[in-house]
Amino acid sequence: MSAALDDAGFMVALLDIVIPPNGDVPGAGGLGLSPAVAEGLRGDPLLGPMVGPALESLRTATLAESGEGLAGMQPDGRLALVQEHASANPVLMMGLLRHLCPAYYALPQVLSAIGEEPRPPFPLGYEVEETDAGLLAILRKRATAPD
Amino acid sequence: MTNEPVGVLVIGAGASGAAFAWRIAELGTSVVCLDQGPWMRQTDYPTNFMDWEARSMGPFSPSPNVRRLPQDYPVNEQSSEIAPLMFNAVGGSTIMWAAHFPRLTPGDFRAKSDDGVGDDWPIDYETLKPYFALNDRMMGVSGLAGDPAYPYHEPPLPPLSMGKTGNALARGFEKLGWHWWPSDSAIISQEYEGRAGCINLGPCLTGCSQGAKASTDITYWPAAQRRGVELRANCRVREITVRPDGMADGVLYYDAEGQLQEQKAEIVVVACNGIGTPRLLLNSKSSQHPNGLANSTGLVGKNLMFHPYAAITGIFDEPLQGRRGPVGCSLWSHQFYKTDTSRGFVRGYSFEAVRGFGPAQSALWGMVQSLVPWGEAHHEAFARVYDHTASLLAITEDLPEETNTVTLDPVLTDAHGITAPRVTYWLSDNSRKMLAHAIERAKEALTAAGAVEIYAMPLMRDAGWHLMGTARMGRDPQTSVVNEWGQAHDVKNLFIVDGSVFVTAGGVNPTSTIQAIALYVADSIKSRIEGLF
Numbered sequence: 001m002s003a004a005l006d007d008a009g010f011m012v013a014l015l016d017i018v019i020p021p022n023g024d025v026p027g028a029g030g031l032g033l034s035p036a037v038a039e040g041l042r043g044d045p046l047l048g049p050m051v052g053p054a055l056e057s058l059r060t061a062t063l064a065e066s067g068e069g070l071a072g073m074q075p076d077g078r079l080a081l082v083q084e085h086a087s088a089n090p091v092l093m094m095g096l097l098r099h100l101c102p103a104y105y106a107l108p109q110v111l112s113a114i115g116e117e118p119r120p121p122f123p124l125g126y127e128v129e130e131t132d133a134g135l136l137a138i139l140r141k142r143a144t145a146p147d
Numbered sequence: 148m149t150n151e152p153v154g155v156l157v158i159g160a161g162a163s164g165a166a167f168a169w170r171i172a173e174l175g176t177s178v179v180c181l182d183q184g185p186w187m188r189q190t191d192y193p194t195n196f197m198d199w200e201a202r203s204m205g206p207f208s209p210s211p212n213v214r215r216l217p218q219d220y221p222v223n224e225q226s227s228e229i230a231p232l233m234f235n236a237v238g239g240s241t242i243m244w245a246a247h248f249p250r251l252t253p254g255d256f257r258a259k260s261d262d263g264v265g266d267d268w269p270i271d272y273e274t275l276k277p278y279f280a281l282n283d284r285m286m287g288v289s290g291l292a293g294d295p296a297y298p299y300h301e302p303p304l305p306p307l308s309m310g311k312t313g314n315a316l317a318r319g320f321e322k323l324g325w326h327w328w329p330s331d332s333a334i335i336s337q338e339y340e341g342r343a344g345c346i347n348l349g350p351c352l353t354g355c356s357q358g359a360k361a362s363t364d365i366t367y368w369p370a371a372q373r374r375g376v377e378l379r380a381n382c383r384v385r386e387i388t389v390r391p392d393g394m395a396d397g398v399l400y401y402d403a404e405g406q407l408q409e410q411k412a413e414i415v416v417v418a419c420n421g422i423g424t425p426r427l428l429l430n431s432k433s434s435q436h437p438n439g440l441a442n443s444t445g446l447v448g449k450n451l452m453f454h455p456y457a458a459i460t461g462i463f464d465e466p467l468q469g470r471r472g473p474v475g476c477s478l479w480s481h482q483f484y485k486t487d488t489s490r491g492f493v494r495g496y497s498f499e500a501v502r503g504f505g506p507a508q509s510a511l512w513g514m515v516q517s518l519v520p521w522g523e524a525h526h527e528a529f530a531r532v533y534d535h536t537a538s539l540l541a542i543t544e545d546l547p548e549e550t551n552t553v554t555l556d557p558v559l560t561d562a563h564g565i566t567a568p569r570v571t572y573w574l575s576d577n578s579r580k581m582l583a584h585a586i587e588r589a590k591e592a593l594t595a596a597g598a599v600e601i602y603a604m605p606l607m608r609d610a611g612w613h614l615m616g617t618a619r620m621g622r623d624p625q626t627s628v629v630n631e632w633g634q635a636h637d638v639k640n641l642f643i644v645d646g647s648v649f650v651t652a653g654g655v656n657p658t659s660t661i662q663a664i665a666l667y668v669a670d671s672i673k674s675r676i677e678g679l680f
Contacts, residue, residue: 022526036201043205079522086521093521097514102201105506114506114533121194122356125346126471128310131329135317136291139328143293146301 002052004059005038013070014058017082018096019104025113033103040099051095058085058092153177156397156412158384158427160184161239162658163645163665164418165363165371166282170669171416172374174676179410180376181400183383184218184236187364192354200507203353209234209243210609218381220561222422223569224611229453231422231570231611237380238364240420244612244658245351245475246333246360247499248288250279251660252297254485255653258546262486262493264577265546265651269622269631270667272298278663278670283331285370286361286662287339290331296481307336307345311467312502312537313477319596325482330499331659332476333361347472350505360473382408385565386431387415387641393435394680395641401563414672416642418665421451421614424647425553426568428618441618441635441643446628448554450547452616452652455574456607457582458501459589460512460538461598467537469503475540477502483588484654492580494544496654498589501538509533516602539592540607541585543578544654547616574606582606613657618647632675633668639680644668 004010015037016029041048059069061081066072073081086093104110108118154176157168161182168180189195193202204213209232211219218235234243253272258265276298283303290302306329309317313329320327334351337344345359358365368378381403388396388409397411417424425448429439439447480498487495504512509532513519519528551572559567586603593601621627624636629648635641644665646657653660672679 018521019525020523022523025526094514097521098511101510101514102198102204102507105510106198106201108197111506114530116506118197120196120199121348121350122192123346125348125357126468128308128347128468128472129314131306131309132314132317135314135321138321139291140293142295143291144295144299145293146299 002056004055005041005052007059007069008034009071010059010062010069011037013078014082015100017079018093018100026109028100028104031104031107033100036103037096037099041095044095044099047091047095047098050091054085054089054092058082061085150408150410152397152411152413153179154412155179155414155416156181156410157416157418158398159239159418159420159423159645160237160363160368160378161418161420162241162363163661164239164416165367166285166662167416167418167644167665167669168376169285169367169371169374170666171672172371172376174673178376179412180378181382181384181398181410182237182378182380185380186237187242187354189354189356189358192356194348194350194353194356199350199353200505203350207243207353209352209612211235217562218383220565221559221567223556223559223567227570227572228574228606228608229455229572229611230609231614232609233420233422233614236364237368237378238362240612241362241658242354242364243352246473247475247479247656248286248331248333248659249479249497249655250297250663251653251655251657252484255651258494258651264493266621266626268650269620275660275663275667278666279659281666282659282662286333286366287335287342288331288333289336291329294328296326296328296484302331304336304339307332307334307473307476309477310469310472310502312469313500315463315467315596316500316537316539316592317478319592319594320480322595323592325480325592327478327480330476330479332473333658334473334476335359335361345473349470349472349474351473351475383561383563383565384427385563387427387440389433389435389440389638393638395440395638405563414640414642416644418645421617421646422553422568422570424643424645425617426555429555430566436637441628441637441641443637444625444628446619446626448552448617449549450616450619451551451553451570451572451614452545452547452649453572453611454542454545454613454652454654455578455582456543456610457541457586457589458538458604458607459541459586459593460536460602461593461596462532462600463535463537463597464599466534467503469534469537470505472502474502475499483585490584492577492584494546494577494581494654496541496543496581496585498592499540499542501540503534503536506533509536537593537596537598539589541582541589542654542656543581543585545578545652546575547619547651548575553617613646613652615646615649615652615657618643619650620648621650632671633664642668642672
């Protein structure tokens with residue numbers, strides 16, 4: 001589909017721009033998510049064929065700027081280049097985020113950083129607020145009676 | 148596996164097929180059910196795993212065109228404004244539903260008489276009333292008795308907790324003086340019939356790891372099997388065969404090993420949903436039925452109805468813990484359910500409250516709404532959205548139109564080479580006006596509830612959960628496919644029990660009514676068996 005998806009250095013640098021680190025919240029680049037994103041895009045019959053060429057175009061442009069590609073560029077320069085390509089082809093970020101977000105927000109360190117317990121919903125489940133007793137009392141006054 | 152002729156053959160083990168099979172087993176004859184999908188395991192459902200959201204968008208997507216599992220069949224939806232959704236397994240789409248469980252209201256059975264649109268049903272609410280109650284007990288329904296929007300009925304279990312989202316939304320409806328009520332939910336609020344109560348996992352749509360949400364693989368099927376019903380999973384029916392006299396003879400189906408088998412039966416019952424059923428009937432052409440089975444009028448596949456949905460989401464300042472708790476089950480409103488001609492459309496809609504999204508879905512929803520960007524601003528924008536949303540779904544009443552159809556696709560086939568369906572569906576002007584009205588009213592409700600920003604999705608494309616109308620019920624053989632007992636006008640030993648038989652759609656989720664009809668048809672057969680043919 002696209003050599004860019006197999007270029008680990010390029011993908012790590014790009015994912016760190018898409019979701020950068022911020023305080024306790026880790027950036028997406030260093031979390032080993034590139035294979036999941038690549039696999040997702042390869043299996044996506046709608047977005048994959050559009051995102052692949054867009055990624056390749058970006059990668060080619062970064063290699064023209066630096067022999068090390070995106071990872072070798074200065075922060076301001078690489079952000080500007082990614083913005084330029086994202087503006088020219090909005091499906092680039094749409095496709096990346098579609099497959100990055102489900103992988104990123106499943107990681108324990110990310111869940112902890114956004115205030116969630118780092119576990120799946122089952123088997124512990126969750127507590128929820130009870131229905132407001134005052135509201136239920138209102139409804140019981142309105143309730144119809146048995147026939 | 149023997150293929151001796153059986154008394155009753157049911158095709159499809161989902162909501163309606165399971166209920167029908169359980170009930171008809173009382174007849175004492177042999178009953179076999181074939182389903183193209185496998186038995187599911189609760190340990191495989193997404194909420195067992197950290198990446199539950201990723202799984203819900205892939206192998207547990209509600210769209211067969213996304214999942215593309217061997218038991219799925221593709222649906223050509225290119226000419227449809229709404230994408231059909233379904234799940235193919237024992238339990239059918241009840242594996243993957245929100246379990247919001249309203250009934251059709253009495254007025255839904257007489258749209259023609261009341262409002263001059265659609266048609267009247269040949270049966271009414273009173274006919275189905277005992278079956279609604281029976282079905283509530285079999286599925287395990289939680290709710291609060293006395294909703295003025297309905298004739299009095301008592302759900303067998305107390306209502307689910309509405310959570311912060313439900314409480315906030317209910318206060319909004321109260322401020323406006325609008326009707327609201329805790330939803331009847333096919334989710335057990337406490338232990339019931341050997342099943343453990345809901346523990347608020349959240350994403351009910353991807354299968355319930357707890358088993359608190361009713362799906363017919365864990366409600367009806369164990370009971371049906373105890374009554375002797377034989378269920379063959381991973382068996383896909385290719386066509387219904389007919390005898391020289393044109394009556395149904397049985398089916399040809401591919402077994403789990405892919406071998407073509409024949410199963411003969413005295414009575415054939417189709418329960419494959421509003422798309423699968425017309426597909427099977429249209430694929431069952433013969434010299435006696437050259438246009439497909441039960442299709443002498445050409446009505447099979449016509450009058451397809453979905454429920455066009457609008458999703459209106461509010462962002463709140465306070466955290467709402469919205470992804471905890473049954474996502475689609477907290478409260479409903481029938482404030483705008485009945486016709487008011489001053490609104491510029493006929494019939495109406497209900498609101499269904501939606502609690503909230505998981506983190507990945509929140510980020511993606513924010514991206515679509517241009518609220519959560521990529522780059523440096525991502526985290527701050529995400530924090531503003533995540534855990535701070537509550538939504539209202541407007542479920543609008545679709546009206547039957549012969550131009551909305553299920554036909555056979557000239558190209559697509561499933562894994563067995565069986566011709567796949569093509570859906571042609573365009574929204575009516577009436578539905579568009581209804582959606583626009585609903586969006587404005589939802590904005591009022593969300594504002595009253597405390598939302599500080601509101602975003603609307605005017606028509607949800609991926610919302611074709613409810614598949615109805617494609618083999619409609621009626622007394623006139625010229626204008627309907629089955630009679631008031633679910634019996635095909637053309638083929639007296641062929642019955643249809645799924646949403647295909649709906650005459651009109653109402654403005655609520657249909658499964659409670661679908662299952663009540665399946666139970667009613669079973670009892671109709673039992674009580675009339677002597678003179679049935």
